[in-house]
Amino acid sequence: MRPKHSADPARPLSRRSLLGSVTGTAAGAVLLSAAPALAAGPAVPLSPDADVAAQVLEEYLHGWRGYCDRAWGYDEVLPVSGGHHDFFAPGHSFGLSIVEALDTLFLLGQDQEVTRCCDWIDANLDPAQDVYTHVFEAVIRIVGGLLAGFEATGRSSLLARAREFADRLLPAFTKSPTGVPYTLVNLRTGAVQGSAVPLAEAGTNVMEFGLLSRLTGDSRYYDASIRAYRAVLDRRSSIGLLAGSIDAESGRWLDSDCGTPNPPADSFNEYLWGGWALLGDRQLLDWYRTLTALTLHHQSVEASGRLWFRTVDFRTGEPSGPQEQSELASFYAGLLAKGGDLQQAAAYYRSWTDALDAYPVLPETLDFATLRAVERGNQLRPEYPNSSFDLWRATGDDYYRQTGYRWFTAMRDNQRVPGGYTVAGDVTERGMRLGDLTPAYWFAENLKYLWLMFSDTPRFDYANGLLSTEGKVLRGLRRI
Ligand code: DMJ
Numbered sequence: 001m002r003p004k005h006s007a008d009p010a011r012p013l014s015r016r017s018l019l020g021s022v023t024g025t026a027a028g029a030v031l032l033s034a035a036p037a038l039a040a041g042p043a044v045p046l047s048p049d050a051d052v053a054a055q056v057l058e059e060y061l062h063g064w065r066g067y068c069d070r071a072w073g074y075d076e077v078l079p080v081s082g083g084h085h086d087f088f089a090p091g092h093s094f095g096l097s098i099v100e101a102l103d104t105l106f107l108l109g110q111d112q113e114v115t116r117c118c119d120w121i122d123a124n125l126d127p128a129q130d131v132y133t134h135v136f137e138a139v140i141r142i143v144g145g146l147l148a149g150f151e152a153t154g155r156s157s158l159l160a161r162a163r164e165f166a167d168r169l170l171p172a173f174t175k176s177p178t179g180v181p182y183t184l185v186n187l188r189t190g191a192v193q194g195s196a197v198p199l200a201e202a203g204t205n206v207m208e209f210g211l212l213s214r215l216t217g218d219s220r221y222y223d224a225s226i227r228a229y230r231a232v233l234d235r236r237s238s239i240g241l242l243a244g245s246i247d248a249e250s251g252r253w254l255d256s257d258c259g260t261p262n263p264p265a266d267s268f269n270e271y272l273w274g275g276w277a278l279l280g281d282r283q284l285l286d287w288y289r290t291l292t293a294l295t296l297h298h299q300s301v302e303a304s305g306r307l308w309f310r311t312v313d314f315r316t317g318e319p320s321g322p323q324e325q326s327e328l329a330s331f332y333a334g335l336l337a338k339g340g341d342l343q344q345a346a347a348y349y350r351s352w353t354d355a356l357d358a359y360p361v362l363p364e365t366l367d368f369a370t371l372r373a374v375e376r377g378n379q380l381r382p383e384y385p386n387s388s389f390d391l392w393r394a395t396g397d398d399y400y401r402q403t404g405y406r407w408f409t410a411m412r413d414n415q416r417v418p419g420g421y422t423v424a425g426d427v428t429e430r431g432m433r434l435g436d437l438t439p440a441y442w443f444a445e446n447l448k449y450l451w452l453m454f455s456d457t458p459r460f461d462y463a464n465g466l467l468s469t470e471g472k473v474l475r476g477l478r479r480i
Contacts, residue, residue: 066420198264334390
């Protein structure tokens with residue numbers, strides 16, 4: 001299977017595409033431009049299901065109580081042992097699950113909890129800790145979480161805190177000779193470390209930094225994102241592909257594997273799309289279209305009648321590496337749908353649905369030729385229902401809600417424990433062995449997609465809403 005794809009950035013898009021039509025490339029233009037309007041208004045026929053929505057709410061609150069009772073104020077809960085986990089560095093907590101949960105709690109109508117979280121953040125969240133912090137994770141989780149919390153509540157302290165974090169993360173970008181951000185920065189001193197940068201980490205910040213620039217009128221954040229993109233995209237191979245990791249200091253590629261949408265590329269293309277949709281920067285859309293056309297041309301492959309994406313050498317386009325697909329890549333069906341490639345989006349989603357049918361819950365990595373589990377654990381990841389939501393929004397087809405609900409019941413049947421929800425050790429074992437962690441992203445993403453599909457909440461603008469890679473609603477929250 002070699003799906004056809006036009007590389008023409010001006011080609012007509014699907015009626016249901018989430019694309020707008022505003023142009024603008026310079027930082028100033030983006031800061032001043034209005035958010036792109038949708039191509040054709042709301043196209044999703046909503047048919048809320050109150051019973052399913054109630055189930056989703058119950059399970060979210062089950063997980064949330066588990067965190068609050070056992071690990072309140074810490075980054076993540078260990079729901080089986082009752083302990084807690086520091087996500088960024090031992091001995092340093094950012095209350096990450098609280099920040100991650102803000103806009104989900106708002107969408108769920110849990111206003112008292114939102115207020116409790118905001119009060120905790122105001123009193124306790126310290127952006128100046130003397131610790132090396134992962135830049136990519138801090139941007140998508142903390143800066144994004146605070147911005148979504150601000151959008152939900154209008155509480156100015158959240159915006160101020162987001163800005164303070166971003167200011168302390170900026171040295172990773174500004175100290176880089178190429179503009180590709182270092183992977184780590186010390187929040188107190190601004191010292192940087194880590195020049196070997198996975199592609200996703202170089203290019204997953206423009207939504208948060210662009211919105212922050214727009215909200216504050218300070219273009220430094222957005223400019224840093226664009227400089228990083230240019231540094232990477234200027235180094236495409238002669239056939240236009242990107243490799244997996246780049247040296248922030250020399251600008252040299254550190255490998256030759258183009259593995260989109262697997263990590264380490266995963267959200268790189270997602271943010272070209274999201275940056276365009278949120279900020280109206282036409283250059284981002286052009287890059288997205290060009291890279292997507294190349295991915296569909298060089299990497300799409302049929303195996304047992306299913307569409308997958310293989311890893312290729314970025315210089316030649318020839319296959320390289322094992323025929324594996326990470327569960328993290330399953331978000332890509334939704335991205336293809338948002339970009340207007342609905343046929344490929346649907347086919348790729350069906351591939352993942354077949355994989356879901358083969359296991360109690362999805363394994364971390366598959367051999368895509370056989371659907372054999374290569375990495376057998378399950379990290380409670382949200383990528384599959386993310387695609388369910390995106391495809392449902394793009395097509396209005398109830399199949400995506402049904403399969404999203406199937407994913408939800410599989411998680412509930414297999415990963416629910418008295419203290420919340422937990423990761424699994426081996427999904428191929430009978431009587432699956434469970435681990436002991438509720439990742440903070442569970443509070444941001446997994447059930448948010450289900451809730452949005454089934455609740456028809458008036459708190460979300462279904463026509464214009466935009467979510468980040470961490471499921472933060474960066475546009476389209478409605479305060480009521
Ligand atoms: C989330 O933190 C984000 O979705 C990120 O982009 C990659 N995936 C994890 C959860 O699996």
